[in-house]
Amino acid sequence: MHRAAPLAVETPRAPSADLGLYGVLALVWGTSWIALHLQLGVVSPEVSLVWRFALAAAIAFGLALARRETLRFPLRRHAGFLLAGVLMYSTNFVLFYHAGARVPSGLLAVVFALASPINLALGALIFRRPAEMRVLAGAALGVAGVGLLYAPEIAAAGFDVEALTGLGLSVGGTLCFCLGNMVSSVIQRSAPDVSAAAWGMFYGTLWLTLLATLSGAPFVIEPTAAYLVSLVWLAAGSSVAAFLAYLALIKRVGAARAGFATVLFPVVALVISSLFEDYRWTALSFAGAALVAAGNVVALRRRG
Numbered sequence: 001m002h003r004a005a006p007l008a009v010e011t012p013r014a015p016s017a018d019l020g021l022y023g024v025l026a027l028v029w030g031t032s033w034i035a036l037h038l039q040l041g042v043v044s045p046e047v048s049l050v051w052r053f054a055l056a057a058a059i060a061f062g063l064a065l066a067r068r069e070t071l072r073f074p075l076r077r078h079a080g081f082l083l084a085g086v087l088m089y090s091t092n093f094v095l096f097y098h099a100g101a102r103v104p105s106g107l108l109a110v111v112f113a114l115a116s117p118i119n120l121a122l123g124a125l126i127f128r129r130p131a132e133m134r135v136l137a138g139a140a141l142g143v144a145g146v147g148l149l150y151a152p153e154i155a156a157a158g159f160d161v162e163a164l165t166g167l168g169l170s171v172g173g174t175l176c177f178c179l180g181n182m183v184s185s186v187i188q189r190s191a192p193d194v195s196a197a198a199w200g201m202f203y204g205t206l207w208l209t210l211l212a213t214l215s216g217a218p219f220v221i222e223p224t225a226a227y228l229v230s231l232v233w234l235a236a237g238s239s240v241a242a243f244l245a246y247l248a249l250i251k252r253v254g255a256a257r258a259g260f261a262t263v264l265f266p267v268v269a270l271v272i273s274s275l276f277e278d279y280r281w282t283a284l285s286f287a288g289a290a291l292v293a294a295g296n297v298v299a300l301r302r303r304g
Helices: 016-039 045-066 075-100 105-112 116-129 133-149 151-155 160-185 191-217 225-253 261-276 283-300
Strands: none
Touching: 016 261, 045 075, 045 151, 045 160, 045 191, 045 225, 075 105, 075 116, 075 160, 075 191, 105 151, 105 160, 105 191, 105 261, 116 133, 116 160, 116 261, 133 151, 133 191, 133 261, 160 191, 160 225, 191 225, 261 283
């Protein structure tokens, strides 16, 4: 039986550093949809993901070297890096890309917002950690809030076999992400975050290359400023910076609370959409944002 990871130990109060990490994740992942939109077109999603994580891995390796973190690990550690790479740095993205072609992005946001309660359940199942009702209640409020934010978009969608397939793919992507969180929580006991992320992204790139090859997609790069700039942002910002912030949160507050970042960034995405697109806030969307805020207060406030 696995013992609980050190990351499950909580400090008496939530430090401002934790809130800063949540802010980084909400802003970076909340703006990444713009870059993702610019990636669509000439290059297949699988190949774009290969370029993204190849660049992200190179950046992470360079950062690890600059920080003088070790990159040499025994073979058994690489098994963990490989598993994290397959679950959290590749397969989940592929599943969500294909789900997005079948269902509205709002439904994807609601499903991905389930990461916090799923992490809570997996932590109890795998590590025998007691489930915190405060986190579960906060997660329920957050998921309900995201559901209200995207309710019109979801209601307007027809639910046929294609949509149900997309829903299944999004659930699979969320499960992969959450299982990757569990693997990462174990890896953190014996490997620095940057080195672990670098190796995970390296193995994720290899897996993505295999998937892209099997799909028959041509390995091309769209030679436009929009594609290249968005690629750099997704690699350096959404992958390296955001995932390092997320791994730091897992270590500091546990996987269940860290998963709350998946509830926050859809709100940021809608705020940006209202500024640069034609999204209009309604009473329903304001109620959804209020529920997300309430969920954060309930789930993230420490005892004492």
